[in-house]
Amino acid sequence: MMTTHEMLVAAQGAKLALARANGAVRARALELMADCVVEDTAAILEANGQDMAAARGTMSEVMLDRLYLDEKRVASMADGMRQAAALPDPVGRVLSRTVRPNGLQIERVSVPLGVVAIIYESRPNVTGDAAALALMSGNVCVLRGGKEAWRSCHAITAAMRRGLVKAGLPETAVNLVEDTSRDSARELMTASGLIDLLIPRGGPGLIRSCVENATVPCIQTGTGICHVYVDAAADLDKALAIVENAKTSRPSVCNAEEALLVHEAVAKKFLPMLKERLVDGRAAARKVPVELRLDEKAAAIIDGAPAGPEDFDREFLDYILAVAVVPDLDAALTHIAAHSTGHSDAIVTEDAAAAKRFTEAVDSAAVYVNASTRFTDGGEFGLGCEMGISTQKLHARGPMGLEELCSYKYIIRGDGQVR
C-alpha cells in the first residue's frame, strides 16, 4: 500500500506537467477519462456491489442510496466529466496588466492552485466530479472518499487514470488515498507544503475537524442555516411560494431554508396561510407535512410545536422549519447576524429601502431579495459547475467554480530594471 505521504509527494511531482498542459490537452484528457469510465462500467458496478453488500445493515436507506451506483449513475458521472471539458479554460487568463513608469510590465495571470485535496463521504460519484473540476482547472487532485465507498472510488479512479495516460498526462494527476482511517484525514489536514488547498465536503463534524486541525489552506463548505424574512411590505403570495420552495423542494441540501422570520405586522395574516400551505393543505400532495417549530409570538397565532432556542441554530436538513415573529427589520437583521451560517438568506419585500438595508447588512455568501435560497448553486449562478459552496470569506465565497480553484501569480518583465 502506498502511504498518504508517498502519494502526496507523487502528487506534487505531477503539478508541473499539469500546469504546463494547455486547456485543450486537459479537456481531451477529460473526454478520454469519461470514455474509460464508461468502458469500465461493469468493473465499477462490481466494486460498488461489494461496497453495498458490506454496508447493508450498517447504514440507513438514505445512506445506502447515496452509496449506490447503477449504469445510469456511472454514465451521468461520465457526462459530467465531458461537460467540465467543455467549460472555458480558467488557467492563463491575464487578470490585469500594467506598465509602470520605469517600464516594468506587470501581469497578473491565473494559475492552478497546485495540489487540491478533497475529503468527502459516501457518494462515490464525487470521485469523478471532483477529479474533473480539479483537472479542468489545472490542479492535481488527492481524493479521500468514505471508507464504505472505497472499492467503488478505487474502480472509478483506476478508469480515470487510464484516460490520463492515454492523453499523455501523468496518472498521478488524480490520486485516491488508500488509507481510509481517520488518520489519513488528519494527515491531509496537516500536510503543510504538500497540499495547496483542502476542501472538506461533508457534515458539520468533518468541517469542524478541518477548522480545528488543518494547518494547510482550507475552505469551509456547506453548512447552511438559511433564513427567509417576510417583511411588513412583502407580497404574501410571493412569500408563500418562496418559503415553500426554499423549505420543501429539497430539504436535505445546504441551501434549503431552516428558519423563517415574519414581521409582526403581517404575521396574523401570513402564518395561517403558511400553515395551510405547508402543513394542512398542499402538504397532502407531498405526503410529508412540514413540522413548524414556533416561537411564542408565532404560537399565539397558529398551532405547532414550540421551538426551543436551539431550534434556531440547527441545520434540520428535513421537513422542519423554525418560525419566529420579529417586531421589525432590525430585529430580523440581529437574529440573522446571530444565527446564520453565512450561506444564503432572503428577504421578501416590495419596499426598496428595506431590501437595500437587508442586502447591505446581511453578511452571507448569497443575499436574496424576493427569490428562493435554493438558487445558491454553481449551475444556477451560471458557473457551469461547482466544487462546493464556501461559507467563509477568504478566497472564495458561495459556489466555487473553476475560477475559484485557481490562484494567480505576477509575471514581471523588464529590461534590467533595478530599484
Next chain:
Amino acid sequence: MMTTHEMLVAAQGAKLALARANGAVRARALELMADCVVEDTAAILEANGQDMAAARGTMSEVMLDRLYLDEKRVASMADGMRQAAALPDPVGRVLSRTVRPNGLQIERVSVPLGVVAIIYESRPNVTGDAAALALMSGNVCVLRGGKEAWRSCHAITAAMRRGLVKAGLPETAVNLVEDTSRDSARELMTASGLIDLLIPRGGPGLIRSCVENATVPCIQTGTGICHVYVDAAADLDKALAIVENAKTSRPSVCNAEEALLVHEAVAKKFLPMLKERLVDGRAAARKVPVELRLDEKAAAIIDGAPAGPEDFDREFLDYILAVAVVPDLDAALTHIAAHSTGHSDAIVTEDAAAAKRFTEAVDSAAVYVNASTRFTDGGEFGLGCEMGISTQKLHARGPMGLEELCSYKYIIRGDGQVR
C-alpha cells in the same frame, strides 16, 4: 483591563457601522485621525520615550531603531493615513453582473472582510499604517503590537480613536489588544467566528506559529528566500546590476535576494565579475562587502566561504549571498522548486524561450524576467499601499492592497422566483 475576548466582541459590534459607512465617510475619518495623530505628537513621543528607556540594553541597535519614533516619523505615519484616504474605495464594486434566463439578477459585489487582526512586532508606526488600510477597506481592525512598543502603540491608537469619534464612526473600529503576552496572540489565532482574517507580520517564528495554531483564516506573509538565476543567454551586465540591487539595496527586507544560481556556461565569466562588484570593488563605497557562500562548482572559480547545504534554505536578511552553479535551466527550476519560499524569483536571460519556461514553471507570487526582485511591493506594483506580501496561494498572492482586504458577496434580486 479589557480582555481580548471582550475587545473582539466589541470589534464585531462595529462591523456593520463600518460596512455601511461609504468611502467618503471613511476617507474623512482617516484625515481626522491623521490630524489627531499630529496633534498628539508630544504624547506619542513621550510614550515612545518610555518604551525606548525600557528597551535599552535588552535590544540590538537595529531593533531599537525600529522602535524609535521622532516628530518626522509620526508626521510620516499621519501622511500615510492621508494617502490611504486618497485611494479609490475598494468596497461596493460590482465585480460581475449577470441576468439568468429565469430573470434572476445576480451581482457579485466587493465587501469588507469584517474584522481583520494584525499581529506585528516592534515598529510602532505599523499601528497607523495597518489601521489606515483596514479602515479604508471598510474593515474593523484588531491590532496586536509588540510588548516592547505597547506604550507607543497605545498613544497612537488613542489619537486615532479620537479621530474616529469626530468622524461619527465607532471608536471600536480600531482596537489595540491590551494583553501583550503570548496568550493574547494565541487567543487571536483561535478566535473562530470573531476574526475574519488574521495577518501575522513578523519573523518566521510568528508565521509558523500562526500556520500551526490558527483556526481563524490566516494569510502567510513575508518570508522570502528569493532567487536570481543567471541564464546561459543572460546579458551579464544586466545580471550584475540586478544581482547587486537585489542583494544589497536593502538586505533586511523580504524581497531581497538570498541565493544566486548561475548557468555553468557563463559561470567562469560571471562569477569573477560578481566578486569584483560585490566583494572587492564597489563594495568599498558601500563599506559592507557581501559574504559569498559558494557551492563546490562556484568555489572552483572564485574565492569565498564554502556553502553548507542549509545556506540555500536561509533568509539571511544580511550582506550574505549563497551561490551555486547549475548545469542548465532545468536544474535551476528544480533548485528553486525545492528552496524558494514562493515570494519572488528572477531569471536574467535574453532567450525568450528560457524566460517563458521560467515564468511558467516557477510557482512564486512574483516571477521576474530581467528585473530585480526588490520590486515586489505594493507601491512599486501600483497598488498605492500594502498590508503585507502574501506567500500563500489562497485569496491573495504577493503584495496585498485594499482590494485584497475585501471579500465579496452575491446579491440576487428576483420577483418571486423559485426553483
